[in-house]
Amino acid sequence: MILRFFVLFALVTGAPVSAQTPALPVTLPATLESGRFFVAPVTADGRGPLKLFTDTGGGYFLGEAGARALGIEFDEGAAPDPDAPPVLVRWPVWSRNAWIPVSRANGDTVPLQRGALPAAAAHLANGMLGAPWFGGRCWEFDYVAGTLRLLPDGALPRVDAAHRINLGFLKNDAGQHASHFPRITVRVGEEELDLLFDTGASTRVEPAALGVIADGQPAERATSFLIDSIAQRWRKAHPDWRYVEAAETGTGLAMLEVPQMVFAGHTVGPVWFTLRPDANFRTWMAQWMDKPLDGALGGNALAGLRVTVDYASETATFERP
Numbered sequence: 001m002i003l004r005f006f007v008l009f010a011l012v013t014g015a016p017v018s019a020q021t022p023a024l025p026v027t028l029p030a031t032l033e034s035g036r037f038f039v040a041p042v043t044a045d046g047r048g049p050l051k052l053f054t055d056t057g058g059g060y061f062l063g064e065a066g067a068r069a070l071g072i073e074f075d076e077g078a079a080p081d082p083d084a085p086p087v088l089v090r091w092p093v094w095s096r097n098a099w100i101p102v103s104r105a106n107g108d109t110v111p112l113q114r115g116a117l118p119a120a121a122a123h124l125a126n127g128m129l130g131a132p133w134f135g136g137r138c139w140e141f142d143y144v145a146g147t148l149r150l151l152p153d154g155a156l157p158r159v160d161a162a163h164r165i166n167l168g169f170l171k172n173d174a175g176q177h178a179s180h181f182p183r184i185t186v187r188v189g190e191e192e193l194d195l196l197f198d199t200g201a202s203t204r205v206e207p208a209a210l211g212v213i214a215d216g217q218p219a220e221r222a223t224s225f226l227i228d229s230i231a232q233r234w235r236k237a238h239p240d241w242r243y244v245e246a247a248e249t250g251t252g253l254a255m256l257e258v259p260q261m262v263f264a265g266h267t268v269g270p271v272w273f274t275l276r277p278d279a280n281f282r283t284w285m286a287q288w289m290d291k292p293l294d295g296a297l298g299g300n301a302l303a304g305l306r307v308t309v310d311y312a313s314e315t316a317t318f319e320r321p
Contacts, residue, residue, distance in 0.1 A: 039052050060133050169181070
């Protein structure tokens with residue numbers, strides 16, 4: 001959840017869905033890198049592979065670098081205008097051997113992100129497949145095998161009831177999803193937290209902080225997020241929990257290690273949370289959620305699990321393979 005370009009557009013567009021769908025289930029051309037999934041599709045005419053970042057808590061766009069790699073023409077001389085409607089480009093036709101699905105929310109077009117991205121978003125240069133891309137489908141995120149699969153709608157595995165949970169979504173007056181950002185409830189001690197289910201939550205850790213954390217992971221990695229007010233309260237209540245000042249490159253924000261966290265009948269931990277101002281989740285992100293958030297649950301908390309999310313039924317399962 002570093003950047004969210006064209007979120008509003010992606011949420012309200014309802015273009016028809018392309019027919020480029022192979023028989024499901026299908027394993028996507030994906031890699032798991034430091035707790036985050038990237039896909040690398042190839043077009044039917046052999047362009048690519050194009051490395052794209054995936055993020056259940058992110059926006060949806062094709063970057064200029066990605067458009068160039070795919071041979072998509074756009075007016076490179078025109079200065080980006082933040083007040084103008086987004087430029088839409090045609091969703092590519094992908095090879096069946098390295099295929100990814102079209103967004104059900106946006107159909108056969110994808111917004112083009114104009115202009116240079118900040119250094120912290122270098123992994124988004126080609127594009128990001130975020131909440132509008134995941135929405136309306138059934139997905140399997142296997143953090144053990146390192147695979148991302150698209151499943152038939154409703155194809156949740158059979159698991160004990162404790163490992164099957166409901167997700168929260170913002171809905172319109174007709175009861176339909178008004179956004180595709182899932183909310184998950186977790187427990188730390190006796191306290192329940194409402195978090196964004198955010199598979200793309202990312203941070204870059206400062207060298208000094210990396211030495212303190214000392215977990216063998218690279219500086220750029222998956223993280224989870226926690227609002228500052230809760231983090232400071234926990235810090236006072238648990239002075240033995242590790243807290244690293246000025247841990248994140250660029251923002252200078254701190255990180256807090258939570259020894260254990262429980263969700264869907266599983267106990268995980270320790271989990272590092274990168275701090276965020278309360279307004280990031282309680283005010284800004286709350287616009288697209290059914291409840292105010294306390295932060296985000298990222299891939300670092302999902303290691304060792306196979307997670308299946310069915311957006312239509314608002315249900316997720318969590319297994320230890």
